[in-house]
Every structure is written in structure tokens, then in C-alpha cells.
Amino acid sequence: MCTVCGCSEGEVKIEGGENHSHADGGDHHHHHTEDEPGTHHYGHGPAHAHAPGLSQSRMVQIETDILVKNNEYAAANRRVFQDNGTLALNLVSSPGSGKTTLLTQTIKRLQGELGIAVIEGDQQTANDAERIRETGVPAIQVNTGKGCHLDGHMVGHALEHLDIGAEGVLFIENVGNLVCPAAFDLGEAHKVVILSVTEGEDKPIKYPDMFHASDVMLLTKTDLLPHLDFDVDKCLDYARRVNPRIKTLLVSAKSGEGMEDWLNWVRSSRQIFQIGRAPKISAGR
Amino acid sequence: MHEMSICESIVSVIEQQAVAQSFTRVRRVRLEIGPLAGVELEALRFSFDVVTRGGIAAGSELDVIELPVTGWCMPCAGSVEVRERFDACPDCGSYQIQITGGEELRIKDMEVD
Numbered sequence: 421m422c423t424v425c426g427c428s429e430g431e432v433k434i435e436g437g438e439n440h441s442h443a444d445g446g447d448h449h450h451h452h453t454e455d456e457p458g459t460h461h462y463g464h465g466p467a468h469a470h471a472p473g474l475s476q477s478r479m480v481q482i483e484t485d486i487l488v489k490n491n492e493y494a495a496a497n498r499r500v501f502q503d504n505g506t507l508a509l510n511l512v513s514s515p516g517s518g519k520t521t522l523l524t525q526t527i528k529r530l531q532g533e534l535g536i537a538v539i540e541g542d543q544q545t546a547n548d549a550e551r552i553r554e555t556g557v558p559a560i561q562v563n564t565g566k567g568c569h570l571d572g573h574m575v576g577h578a579l580e581h582l583d584i585g586a587e588g589v590l591f592i593e594n595v596g597n598l599v600c601p602a603a604f605d606l607g608e609a610h611k612v613v614i615l616s617v618t619e620g621e622d623k624p625i626k627y628p629d630m631f632h633a634s635d636v637m638l639l640t641k642t643d644l645l646p647h648l649d650f651d652v653d654k655c656l657d658y659a660r661r662v663n664p665r666i667k668t669l670l671v672s673a674k675s676g677e678g679m680e681d682w683l684n685w686v687r688s689s690r691q692i693f694q695i696g697r698a699p700k701i702s703a704g705r
Numbered sequence: 706m707h708e709m710s711i712c713e714s715i716v717s718v719i720e721q722q723a724v725a726q727s728f729t730r731v732r733r734v735r736l737e738i739g740p741l742a743g744v745e746l747e748a749l750r751f752s753f754d755v756v757t758r759g760g761i762a763a764g765s766e767l768d769v770i771e772l773p774v775t776g777w778c779m780p781c782a783g784s785v786e787v788r789e790r791f792d793a794c795p796d797c798g799s800y801q802i803q804i805t806g807g808e809e810l811r812i813k814d815m816e817v818d
Contacts, residue, residue, distance in 0.1 A: 477732060477816055477817070477818050478728075478816070478817060478818075479814050479815070479816055479817075480722065480726050480728070480814060480815050480817055481813075481814045482718065482722060482811075482812040482813065482814055482815060483811060483812070483813060483814075484718050484811065484812050485810065485811055486711055486714050486715055486718065486736070486810045486811060486812060487711070487714060487810060488714070488718065489714050489717055489718075490714065567707075567710070568707055569707060569710075571710070599707075599743065600707040600743070602743060603707065603742070603743050603810075604707075625791050628789065628790045628791060629741065629743050629790075632790055658791075661791040661800055662790045662791045664801075
């Protein structure tokens with residue numbers, strides 16, 4: 421059972437931990453109403469009126485963001501990252517864009533230079549986390565079950581089982597999906613959207629929310645460009661149309677082309693993240 | 706596909722409010738949703754009925770107020786209504802538009818007992 425919220429069973433599985441019952445965006449159904457089943461008592465309103473036939477219907481103003489709960493979990497994660505000086509990057513893309521390959525190549529080049537940890541999100545299997553662990557860095561798999569995205573709560577639980585060290589980089593590989601992960605903040609510093617050249621160049625305008633929410637777009641598998649009709653300029657143009665401030669990088673994890681630019685972006689973002697952080701250099705949480 | 710999660714978030718807000726504002730039944734929930742919130746309304750309604758079943762919002766009506774997408778066009782220096790993030794300004798044709806509204810995903814109010 422989880423210590424944060426007392427959750428137990430469900431679809432979400434976090435490797436190395438027990439099952440958690442929130443395939444749902446971090447919700448808890450704690451019923452606090454004291455009504456006995458089968459009773460209709462109308463005296464619970466503010467006026468405590470007991471007049472028969474008198475309805476106490478009233479309007480209550482809520483004006484609450486629906487995703488407020490997720491945002492609270494994300495804020496808690498963000499505090500952990502801040503305390504540890506960990507640059508958290510949320511990698512999003514459609515399935516099969518080569519996220520895991522890019523990630524293993526990135527790890528191989530940055531390992532030894534920076535502390536790295538990985539959270540892998542997939543509907544099922546721990547294959548990706550195993551691929552990452554083969555490189556020697558700590559990784560944990562979160563299976564979302566029927567869920568289509570990672571949420572702040574799942575990441576919070578994963579952090580309990582993962583040693584993210586201090587002042588390193590945490591890569592969160594989201595579930596392959598260009599729609600839902602756009603709406604769920606995990607507490608990351610940046611969303612990085614990965615688009616491969618084997619997909620259509622118009623993906624940025626087909627799935628504008630994701631490209632709008634990301635700070636960087638990596639156009640991957642560029643070694644395949646000679647064999648395809650993919651129009652790079654058009655693709656970058658579409659991306660900037662939905663997000664004028666997006667940074668675009670062309671990389672090939674296979675040939676290594678453009679990888680140094682990407683690594684430099686990670687290094688410098690980590691540095692910028694450290695600047696202005698409270699001088700609390702201690703390992704662990 | 707994440708409409709189910711959104712409905713579960715709605716239910717959890719309702720349950721919190723039920724304690725804070727002491728009510729025991731919800732008759733109607735009004736949401737404000739912008740087209741850029743990434744929510745499919747039909748799926749949302751379907752999920753709402755399923756998720757609220759058995760709770761204090763069971764059988765309640767779901768009203769959705771659909772808000773427009775608005776943006777600030779820099780060349781025009783004025784507010785304009787567009788349909789998508791990447792739309793050109795309907796007045797001057799420029800793409801220099803900063804979206805100012807349309808991403809809302811809010812519970813506005815509820816009718817309760």
C-alpha cells in the first residue's frame with residue numbers, strides 16, 4: 421500500500437513497488453459524506469431547514485481548474501526536482517518515433533559526465549526500462565494500464581523507488597501518444613517532443629497541442645531523409661506556426677548527426693536550472 | 706482518451722466541495738471548456754455518466770459552456786477570434802497571434818442540495 425494516499429490495487433503498476441489504483445489522473449475516491457444509505461434527510465444545508473417539500477437546491481460557485489489535482493502532484497514533484505537540483509525532461513512523441521533508442525544513445529554519451537536517471541512510461545511491459553538499465557543508469561518502469569499518459573501522481577510514486585541522485589538529469593519517457601500527455605504536467609522543466617522523419621511533416625499542425633506545450637522539437641531518424649519525401653523546412657515551419665518559440669534540432673541517433681547539439685542543449689539547460697537554486701547541496705531527498 | 710481521467714478529477718473536486726460547502730447531492734454541474742483544452746465533449750459526457758455512478762453526483766446533469774478561441778493579433782494590436790492555434794488573423798492574415806483564451810478546462814458552478 422502506498423504511504424502517500426493509501427492506495428492499493430488498480431491498473432497502474434510501478435516496477436519495484438506495489439500496485440496503485442490511479443490510472444485516472446491522480447484521483448482519490450474518499451467518501452466523506454455521512455449519509456446513511458437509503459435515507460433522505462434534507463436538514464444538512466446551511467439553514468438546517470426541516471420543512472417538508474422545501475428544496476434546498478442552491479448554486480455553488482466552484483471556478484476550479486479540473487486538473488488542479490494533477491497540478492498539485494506536479495508541483496510536489498517540481499519541489500523534489502528543485503531540492504535535488506535535478507533537471508527533469510518529459511519526452512513525448514507518437515509510438516515508434518525512436519524515443520528509447522535516442523535515449524540510450526544520449527545516456528551513453530552523457531554517462532560519467534552527469535548523473536542520469538530514467539522513468540519509463542508504457543501501457544504494458546518493462547522492456548524499455550530493461551533497455552535503459554542495460555546502459556547502467558537507474559531506470560524504473562511505470563505501466564499505465566489502460567491510461568494513455570503519465571500523470572503527476574504516477575511520477576511522484578516512481579520517484580519513491582528511484583534514486584535520482586543530486587544535480588543530475590531525469591528523463592521521463594512518456595507513453596507514446598501525441599494527444600493526452602500534453603495536458604498533464606509532471607513537474608518537468610521542459611517537454612521535449614520527438615518527431616521522426618518517417619512520420620508526416622504535418623504532424624505539428626495535426627497534433628498542435630503537443631507541439632505548443634513543448635519547448636524543444638527533435639526531428640529524429642534524419643539518416644533516412646535521402647530515402648523519403650519528407651520536407652524538413654515545411655515541418656519546421658508548421659512547428660513554429662503552432663509554437664513560435666519552439667527550438668528545433670535535427671538528430672540521428674544512428675549516425676550520430678546532430679547529437680552533439682542535443683547533448684549541449686541538455687547540458688546547458690541543466691546549468692541554467694542550477695543557477696539561482698538555493699545553495700543546498702545534499703544528496704537524497 | 707483522457708476524458709475518463711478528467712471526469713474522475715471532476716468527481717474528486719465535487720467530493721472535496723461537498724465537505725467544504727456541506728451538500729449531499731449534486732443536480733447539475735456546469736463546466737467551461739475551451740476548444741484548445743483537448744477534450745472531446747461526447748466522450749466527456751459518456752465518461753461523466755459512468756464515473757459519477759454511485760456517488761453524490763449520480764444522475765446529475767452535465768452542462769458544458771463552450772468558450773471561443775481568442776487571440777491577440779500583434780499587427781492589428783487587437784483581440785480576434787480564431788479557430789485553431791495556427792490560424793491566421795481573420796482581419797490581416799498575419800500568423801503573429803498570441804492565444805489568450807480557449808484552453809479553459811474549469812468547473813464553473815454546481816446546483817446542489
